[in-house]
Amino acid sequence: MKIFTWSVRIIFCAAALSVLLMSCGGGKPGSGKRAKISVEIYDRGTDGGKTDPTNNQWTKWIKEKVLADENIEVEFVRVPRFEETQAMINLMAAGNPPDVSITYSYDNINSWAGMGGIYDLSPYIDTTLGDLKNFLGPDPALPGRELIRRGEDAATGKVWSIPGKRMNLARLNTFIRKDWLDKLGLPIPTTTQEYYDALVAFKEKDPGNVGRNRVIPYIMTTDVRWTAGNILESFLDPAVSDKVKWTDTVAERYFLLPGYKEGVRFLNKMFNAGLIDRDFPLYTNEDTLKNLLKSGVVGSFGHNWDQIFRENDSLFTDLKKNVPDGNWVAVDCMTSSDGITHKISYDPAGVYFFVPAASKNPDAAMRYLNWLSKYENYHFIQTGPEGIVHTIVDGIPKLIPGAPDGWIQNSAQNIDYTPMMNGLFLETEEQSIAAIAAGYPWPSELVSAAYNTSMRNAKPGPVVSTSSPLTTIGPLFQTLVDKSIVIFVESITCPVGSFDKVYDAGLADWMASGGQTVLDERREKYRAP
Numbered sequence: 001m002k003i004f005t006w007s008v009r010i011i012f013c014a015a016a017l018s019v020l021l022m023s024c025g026g027g028k029p030g031s032g033k034r035a036k037i038s039v040e041i042y043d044r045g046t047d048g049g050k051t052d053p054t055n056n057q058w059t060k061w062i063k064e065k066v067l068a069d070e071n072i073e074v075e076f077v078r079v080p081r082f083e084e085t086q087a088m089i090n091l092m093a094a095g096n097p098p099d100v101s102i103t104y105s106y107d108n109i110n111s112w113a114g115m116g117g118i119y120d121l122s123p124y125i126d127t128t129l130g131d132l133k134n135f136l137g138p139d140p141a142l143p144g145r146e147l148i149r150r151g152e153d154a155a156t157g158k159v160w161s162i163p164g165k166r167m168n169l170a171r172l173n174t175f176i177r178k179d180w181l182d183k184l185g186l187p188i189p190t191t192t193q194e195y196y197d198a199l200v201a202f203k204e205k206d207p208g209n210v211g212r213n214r215v216i217p218y219i220m221t222t223d224v225r226w227t228a229g230n231i232l233e234s235f236l237d238p239a240v241s242d243k244v245k246w247t248d249t250v251a252e253r254y255f256l257l258p259g260y261k262e263g264v265r266f267l268n269k270m271f272n273a274g275l276i277d278r279d280f281p282l283y284t285n286e287d288t289l290k291n292l293l294k295s296g297v298v299g300s301f302g303h304n305w306d307q308i309f310r311e312n313d314s315l316f317t318d319l320k321k322n323v324p325d326g327n328w329v330a331v332d333c334m335t336s337s338d339g340i341t342h343k344i345s346y347d348p349a350g351v352y353f354f355v356p357a358a359s360k361n362p363d364a365a366m367r368y369l370n371w372l373s374k375y376e377n378y379h380f381i382q383t384g385p386e387g388i389v390h391t392i393v394d395g396i397p398k399l400i401p402g403a404p405d406g407w408i409q410n411s412a413q414n415i416d417y418t419p420m421m422n423g424l425f426l427e428t429e430e431q432s433i434a435a436i437a438a439g440y441p442w443p444s445e446l447v448s449a450a451y452n453t454s455m456r457n458a459k460p461g462p463v464v465s466t467s468s469p470l471t472t473i474g475p476l477f478q479t480l481v482d483k484s485i486v487i488f489v490e491s492i493t494c495p496v497g498s499f500d501k502v503y504d505a506g507l508a509d510w511m512a513s514g515g516q517t518v519l520d521e522r523r524e525k526y527r528a529p
Helices: 002-024 057-069 081-094 106-114 131-134 178-184 192-205 227-231 242-247 260-270 287-295 315-322 362-372 375-383 411-417 429-436 444-457 473-493 496-525
Strands: 035-043 072-080 101-105 162-166 172-177 301-305 328-331 343-345 349-354 390-393 396-399 458-460
Touching: 035 101, 035 362, 035 411, 057 072, 057 362, 057 375, 057 411, 072 081, 072 362, 081 106, 081 473, 101 242, 106 343, 106 349, 106 473, 131 162, 131 362, 172 178, 172 192, 172 444, 172 473, 178 192, 192 260, 192 301, 192 343, 227 260, 227 301, 227 343, 242 496, 260 473, 287 315, 328 444, 343 444, 362 375, 375 411, 396 429, 411 444, 429 444, 473 496
Parallel strands: 035 072, 343 458
Antiparallel strands: 101 349, 162 349, 172 301, 172 328, 390 396
16 A cells, blocks of 8 residues: 555656646747746836836737747846846845846856856857857957857856847937027037036026026936046046056946046036036936926936937937927037047947846746847847838838837837847848937937947947956945945035045045955956957
8 A cells, every 4th residue: 555655646746747847847849848937127117108118019029929939938027227236136145036137237247156146158159049149249359259258257168147249339428408509609519628618608698598596507316427427437547558447447436547536526626616416416316317308407418328319218309399499419528638538438248148046947048048139039129010110211120209009119229128239230230330320210310420429539448358257246336336426426516625535535435345355356367368
């Protein structure tokens, strides 16, 4: 009787295991085994007509097609876009990150890899990930290397993450109200001093007739390193070596690079002259900034190179509604010490995607990533159905403003759903470049001018393959980011005469809070290209 009982139990367990494998195993096409995976997707809110990022026409199409093609069932997991670093840290620490995860923080990738928290992708590169490998191609920053192996551990050959490929390397622009310049008879600024003088004129003469107590010559948020990035980075010493640029960039902040302090000093001067919105320390997100830009009271701001053209924010569209002759133009006037308008462009590698070690279905996650890399799939996700999301103009897809019925793209070219690419990728590079300008519901010449302004004298930061993964930054990253905000706010808003004392004290605290630890490791593990 006992033998029979145990036999039944064994048969039952085997049957249960079979059902379990069929429901959540690797599930290769045609095997009859359906796989289930979770995929991270950025939540950018719903302002401007944006949809629920986990439930819209795009997610419906992806789910249905990948199920038909690969027998994979996809669940999208939302992560707040502008808190993504901390959100991913929390998910990784809790042991339940999505099977396909993404982050812009390569430092955190290294940290998680060092703790054994990421799946090694190297065995899949020449097999499961063949389409992805071919799409990414060679690494422009590391001759002789494949871009898919950018995240390779130099000591072990393991690949902890794979970067997305950027078609568009433009990063930041500074925008100014051309209609205000025209009313004052001022030319478009070509130097830092001319730009400063224009802001002073905006403050003193109120060319927009918004009221002298309401006019805001320059606006930014507490994310100063981004919303004033072009100003700050123009003060960096152009002669500094690539080695120092890499080793002394800590937590993606440039406080330790020669000249950066003078950029912060310049913002302090602007603030004390009344040129920066005095309430900027309250702007911990971009809601107020965007509303003020739309209302017509702001003279200048810095942001993504194409921010005014992004229809999901409607900055230009709504400005025109409130101020019919309102006009933004990108300016190239932040001159460095050598007289050149140096800027930092994006690296050809964009967001990093990875499969956490906690994933129960790494095989299916790899197959999903490879599925996304096939032209028929990513092209539809980027352009959608013709006549609804885009029209064809001169052979190039051009987006239709206000796509209906859940077809709006929450991110430009739907990059949130295609982590292996940033920018519109068509069948040829020439078509893709032409599509950058045509990909917005604005005259292509306006977009092209902004793109060219952002790319003029622009160079990406150095790329380094370290001797071993960087491990110290992960648990320190958010602390350093939070304290960087304190440095910016306190040193910009303090009296001019107190700047050095306030800035130096803030930087000393930043270094003592982990900055020195991260710096020491970067200098130790630096390996010349």
